[in-house]
Amino acid sequence: MENQSPRLPEAMAVLVGHVGTARSIGVTGSPGVGKSTLVAALVGAYRDRGARVGVLAVDPSSPFTGGAVLGDRVRMQEHATDPGVFIRSMASRGHLGGLSWATPQALRVLDAAGFDVVVIETVGVGQSEVEVAGLADTTVVALAPGLGDGIQAAKAGVLEIADVFVVNKADRDGANQVVRDVTAMLRSAPTVPAPDSPGWTPPVLRTVAQTGDGVPALVDALDAHADWLTTSGRLVERRRQQARAEVEALAQADFVRAALSALTEEGVDALAEDVAAGRLDPYTAAARMLSACRDAQSV
């Protein structure tokens, strides 16, 4: 799938009818909040209940994808040898929105393969935090004391995407302040509960993922959110939105491929060169791509 095999559409067609049972949980937050340790703790908690757990790490700073604090690696290692756990790091880069099309498809594969819970870990700054909210049934925003930026990032937009807030490293100085800040933000936000989430106010929990403190309460909150999604009918709506984002991303990639094949690489480069040189405006160039793609079909 990650190699974008030409037989991928065929594989996805085979999975039709075998998806829709896995729960997806997004975990996002700035580097340094301990997301990976938190994910490892969640994996352990769900394994204790007998669930099969998939982990998709789309965080470039994640130990799963690259450099790591040794402790985290060791911590995850125990899960790496557990046949009930599948861990995969996904490249978050690449053309045509890598995250937006590859992650939902990886989720679909794990879902069809019988995983009960799939945890998607992304770094929560900027665009990607919005994307993870579009991928997962439930989005956990992780914060930690001592990273002034946590709150700033929070202000910038996580209020709109968090179903559950976790203040991790809650045994450190400043944890209470982070909890107070987030709680105050939630109280004063005009959009909480969010217009599309009547009846759900994100809880603000404390964890020390390294020791497991607070993790059972987090699992309870995730269960409560899953129940709310089902009973409120929001699950159907969220999954439709997820699918729509995925289909649009795939259609856009198809479109660019079709336009490239109609115009040729050289033709597209020539358009780009005209724009760069100030001979053509980008909208006219874009319109030519669209009409080339359409004409190719009509011929």
Added chain:
Amino acid sequence: MENQSPRLPEAMAVLVGHVGTARSIGVTGSPGVGKSTLVAALVGAYRDRGARVGVLAVDPSSPFTGGAVLGDRVRMQEHATDPGVFIRSMASRGHLGGLSWATPQALRVLDAAGFDVVVIETVGVGQSEVEVAGLADTTVVALAPGLGDGIQAAKAGVLEIADVFVVNKADRDGANQVVRDVTAMLRSAPTVPAPDSPGWTPPVLRTVAQTGDGVPALVDALDAHADWLTTSGRLVERRRQQARAEVEALAQADFVRAALSALTEEGVDALAEDVAAGRLDPYTAAARMLSACRDAQSV
């Protein structure tokens, strides 16, 4: 422009022939490295030379866009009242790749308006750091001691995008270690100098942006890179790539709009619902969007 006025294409057409003289400098890095202070220091340095400077902040944790450390705000305030400086925060979120189409157009507007230097500040984690490299002529990757994740993020991909490394807060403990780590990474990386940048090895500089220490050397390095871009012919190539990414993003947005108008919102939602419910695979759904868009034209 940010409101996506329907007259935007017309405005962009007017700018044709008036662009291409501004230098763009991307500054990226994790939250906490002091990007904004560094940007403010750069603005000061270019102002001292008499250059008009634009700043586009697409960092959700930036003081320009939201919450701020008071010191940073005060520091930037002096520039805010300077008619030779234009500062604009850009929303990094939104459908259809906000950053990818809006930022190059803002850059084009500032370029046509006679700004000599445009600094684009983005938070450097994940996708956005790759995007900024696609936007700017020269990309500065800022790191700082005491943020273990800096190096991890660096490992994950900044090697490929950095034209200049800056270790900011270089008066703090651990700065030497960060410099050593990055230098070692650069030495061992098979891709440095990058295949597309023969003859340019990214320097690793130290700054204390708050005091201005090291900023003149940074400006010198930026000048050296600008010279190299011109003499090596890479500038033309980079700008063509920038324009191509922008045109493709606009064409993709056009395509989705055309597909939506052909299929209707309800039609696209129905496709998404079929995918979500496991009745249809996403590739078939995407293919239907593409063919609906084409058919609409042929009618």
